[in-house]
């Protein structure tokens with residue numbers, strides 16, 4: 170980050186306090202206000218493969234990439250990313266970026282069910298819609314955050330538009346065409362009895378656009394191999410953070426993906442106690458990891474880093490680890 174950018178961040182932190190207010194309370198109030206007031210702006214653009222809807226939060230920051238998210242099958246941007254992006258510690262990070270949350274076609278709130286026989290875009294075509302979004306918003310580069318099918322879409326986009334992707338956070342990526350692992354993942358991902366899982370299972374089974382969800386699911390199952398090969402032209406060129414739940418259904422696929430990417434550009438985060446959707450179950454640990462990822466790219470102001478990292482480094486290292494540490498206890 171340039172000095173000007175660092176200064177910009179520090180200046181915004183110097184807010185006058187109301188009488189009797191401590192800095193902590195003022196900060197919390199500001200945070201709550203920001204979350205309440207920023208409802209996001211939803212837009213749609215036409216693309217060669219149909220229209221696509223996305224919601225933009227925050228104001229564009231000069232010379233900074235947009236954070237662009239792509240959700241998994243069965244979810245939309247809100248159900249997939251709200252717990253992570255509204256997590257308290259996340260605010261300090263994302264306030265420095267504009268966020269563009271894409272809804273796969275037919276997944277946006279209130280989306281009508283597609284007519285029978287509608288040809289849903291392939292995952293490659295979903296990736297080809299992204300340039301239309303960026304052009305509309307006039308953004309030249311992104312940091313992508315994707316889960317499952319969304320991670321695949323962003324990877325495909327990064328392969329075809331490497332110059333526009335500064336970094337990728339890929340949760341539960343499976344770069345290969347559908348195999349037995351998909352069946353296992355589908356069966357296990359929303360199994361279990363935690364309240365959260367119940368809630369999400371309920372959302373999906375009662376979704377008014379269940380037919381649309383099935384179309385996205387079919388496109389995911391019909392994906393082709395990404396064919397990553399370390400050292401070849403077909404690999405991700407940007408910094409990548411791979412994330413998967415320890416013992417989660419996608420673990421093997423993500424491990425294999427890690428072996429196909431450039432080790433100097435890739436970090437691999439296996440999270441304990443996170444199940445099939447770490448961004449929902451472990452927003453705190455993921456926020457922490459995301460912060461280090463951005464820091465590695467030179468994007469975090471030092472004032473924010475020191476405060477957060479002092480208090481959190483220990484908890485992160487005990488909760489999430491690099492590949493290989495299998496001795497932790499879990500519940």
Ligand code: BEZ
Nearest residue numbers: 226247250251254255268
């Ligand atoms: C955001 O600030 O980026 C955000 C807010 C609500 C839901 C999802 C994302």
